[in-house]
Amino acid sequence: MHFHLTQEQAAIQDAVRGTLADNWPLDRLHAFADGDQDFDRTSWNALMALGLGDILLPDSGMGLLDAALACEVAGEAAAPGPLIGQLLSVAAVAALGNSDFPLDALVSGEKVATLVHGGSAYVPCARAADYFLVVDRAAGVRLIPAGEGVTIEPLKSTDRSRPVSKVVIADGAGNAIFAASDAMTARLADAALVLVAADALGGAQKVTDMSVAYAKEREQFGQPIGRFQALKHQLAHMALDAEPARALVWYAAYAWDAALPDAPRAAAMAKAHLCDVFVRAARAAVAAHGGIGYTWEYGLNYWFRRAAFDRAWLGSPSEHRARAANLAGW
Amino acid sequence: MDLSYGQAAEAFRAEVRAFLASNWPRAADLRGADLKAFIRDFRAQATDAGYLYRAIPKIYGGSQQPVDVIKAQVIREEFARARAPAEIGGNGMNMTVPTLLEKGTDEQKELFIRKTVAGDYVWGQGYSEPGSGSDLASVRTKGELSADGSKWIINGQKIWTSQGMQSTHMFMLVRTEPDAPKHDGITYLLIDLEQPGITRRPIRQMTGEEGDHTFCEFFFDNAETPVGWQVGERGQGWYVSRTTLKHERASIGSADGLGRQFAKLVELAKDVGRIDEPVIRDKLAQIEGFVLSHRYTSFRLFSCAAAGEDPGPVALMMKLLLTEIGHEMALLSQELIGEHGFVEPSGAGGRGNRGPRGPEKWLDQIMGSLGNSIAGGASNIQRNIIGERGLGLPRDLALSGER
Structure with missing residues (x-):
């Protein structure tokens, strides 16, 4: 029986956290947010140099839980780059066995792959992507090299940490790698939900931590505002919303790794629940900060925007709750 | 992550199963006193085998086993599966015995623990008073030494005592040093409830629940208890009451009740045709x-307990989380029962024989869920605890002199 993080897992998170602290401080995020790129090679290389690309290789000794732990820290740092698409592309290409796809370059991060939600035209980091992993429960999985029937229209993006483009993929572009009926299609779609849930968990934890830290420093009426019960209780509720939900993400990832029968439903529940948690946390964080939280300069808005993205990406919470209801046989 | 308990635990499970197979199957025709005697014997055998009262020394009727939350969990699961009687629960086992083990005199341990374990002594909690709820250290029930110094004479009132009508004894907080700072003027006393100076009365609750099984209030009018029944030093009762024994407390099943209730909510939605x-x-x-x-x-907390690791602030959140979920379920069930809610369910709020009950039975949960916001640390106190102990926020000024 083991249902908490091992020392090794905590160490992976610390390594990712430290790397992002060095390579993705707030001033870099500010510059990126006002720039016109959708990818940051420096922080990406630093992250991938940690070996994150290995996590979903079949013989890594790690699994979706470890991938989720990395994605959680990426959410915490509002990291740029298509980490979720990259890790899932490695899993997909590795599952193919021998193929023409450059598995080693995907593992190293030299080649960049982004995730396309089947039926959605909005794709993060599309301009930087060498590959587009299209995961569509109804149509199967395709892996499409950039340029081959892919047209990209950059957009002014709400989520400044993972800018999206409008992407049109021509019918039949690229390689169909898994049919809709192939178990791998649903597995990849479920894994994507868990990783987004993990990103949302990290974001919710980050804005809660920012709010708590601010409440200890900020003084009004001659005392730290965190001493006032009204705010203290709001902060307690933010923590109450996020911290127990951590185990929901762990379970969904564990269920996927162990291929338990309830893994698809656990993934849907985690995605729906955590994305709601993140949106609530981001709103509550701005309220807890007051005016400073409403400024651009303070940076809280980057997580608010990331929460908006996570919530809608790969299907809204209500869509996944409807799926979960069906999967439960209600 | 791995939710299996491991080979050693499964071997132990086989052992517990074999024990239950040969000791628990009771004759179907056992009734009344015969059944009680059988259960008493069974518990004694299960204790000898090391399955019950594991935290209690052998000399006081326990089995004195090393702490092992996995074994404790396997025992709980197998006893539940066989529907075999587990440990006697209640305040006595949860509060009195751990407190005595840590702070009691040898004489007190000898006098009370064995009989509590056997179920002969039933303990009521004498903490809350009409004027002392969340501010528990403000208790005013007065304790004064008798002229010869041999007895405490007690006057005042205690309230919200569960199992009050069944209780034979009470552990209570009593103000003995009215001039001392409020936390340092309280003494922790044990008292026999069968005496002329004590009257008890059931409290009729908002659920309609009343009668012998509900909460009680107690009135003390020159009630007496020997000074030898004082636990810890005079004036140190507040600190005695903070004693908690965490021995094998973590259990996987702690969340099962909530899961079962949620499953019933889904059934309700089906029953009323709205699923x-x-x-x-x-x-x-x-x-x-x-x-x-x-x-x-709850898995996470159990896993940390098994590994001897600190789970962090999340442990402080479980009570409030449970309470908040109960409110959400109450609100949805109120929508679902619709006009069924016009009719008070038979035996509202109570236990025992209630006759057939339809969707209106959810009124018990709809009202009862409010009790969770109050009992065992009110929700706003839980929020303070999460904020201050969990998140490290500074204490409220009004409370900053408190401990």
């Missing part, structure tokens, strides 16, 4: 997100 409505399905799944968070967090 196909998208709004109801969405609301159910929303609530389930919290139910599952609670469940898997």
Whole structure:
């Protein structure tokens, strides 16, 4: 029986956290947010140099839980780059066995792959992507090299940490790698939900931590505002919303790794629940900060925007709750 | 992550099963006193085998086993599966015995623990008073030494004592040093409730629940208890009452009750013909997100306890989380029962024989869930605890002199 993080897992998170602290401080995020790129090679290389690309290789000794732990820290740092698409592309290409796809370059991060939600035209980091992993429960999985029937229209993006483009993929572009009926299609779609849930968990934890830290420093009426019960209780509720939900993400990832029968439903529940948690946390964080939280300069808005993205990406919470209801046989 | 308990635990499970197979199957015709005697014997055998009262020394009737939360969990699961009687629960086992083991005199341990374990002594909690709820250290029930110094004479009132009508004894907080700072003027006393100076009365609750099984209030009018029944030093009762024994407390099943209640809520939606409505399905799944968070967090807490690791602030959140989920379930069930809610359920709020009950039975949960916001540390106190102990926020100025 083991249902908490091992020392090794905590160490992976610390390594990712430290790397992002060095390579993705707030001033870099500010510059990126006002720039016109959708990818940051420096922080990406630093992250991938940690070996994150290995996590979903079949013989890594790690699994979706470890991938989720990395994605959680990426959410915490509002990291740029298509980490979720990259890790899932490695899993997909590795599952193919021998193929023409450059598995080693995907593992190293030299080649960049982004995730396309089947039926959605909005794709993060599309301009930087060498590959587009299209995961569509109804149509199967395709892996499409950039340029081959892919047209990209950059957009002014709400989520400044993972800018999206409008992407049109021509019918039949690229390689169909898994049919809709192939178990791998649903597995990849479920894994994507868990990783987004993990990103949302990290974001919710980050804005809660920012709010708590601010409440200890900020003084009004001659005392730290965190001493006032009204705010203290709001902060307690933010923590109450996020911290127990951590185990929901762990379970969904564990269920996927162990291929338990309830893994698809656990993934849907985690995605729906955590994305709601993140949106609530981001709103509550701005309220807890007051005016400073409403400024651009303070940076809280980057997580608010990331929460908006996570919530809608790969299907809204209500869509996944409807799926979960069906999967439960209600 | 791995939710299996491991080989050693499964070997132990086989051992517990074999024990239950040969000791628990009771003759179907056992009734009344015969059944009671059989159960008493069974518990004694289970204790000899090391399965019950594991935290209690052998000299006081326990089995004195090393702490092993996995074994304790296997025992709970197998006893529940066989529907065999587990440990006698209640305040005595949860509060009196751990407190005595840590702070009691040898004489007190000898006098009380064995009989509590056997179920002969039933303990009521004498903490809350009409004027002392969340501010428990403000208790005013007065204790004065008799002229010869041999007895405490007690006057005042205690309230919200569960199992009050069944209780034979009470552990109570009494103000003995009225001039001392409030936390340093309280003494922790044990008292025999069968005496002329004590009257008790059931409290009729908002659920309609009343009678012998409900909460009671107690009135003390020159009630007496020997000074030898004082636990810890005079004036140090507040600190004695903070004693908690965490021995094998963590259990996987702590979240099962909530899961079962959620399953019943889904059944209710089916019974009233509304399970196909998208709004109801969405609301159910929303609530389930919290139910599952609670469940898997209970796994997390159990896992940390088994490994001897500190789970951090999340442990402080479980009571409030449970309470909040209960409110959400109450609100949805109120929607679902509709006009069934016009009719008071038979035996409202109570236990025992209640006759057939339809969807209106959810009124018990709808009202009862409010009790969770109050009992065992009110929700706003829980929020303070999460904020201050969990998040490290500074204490409220009004409370900053408190401990």
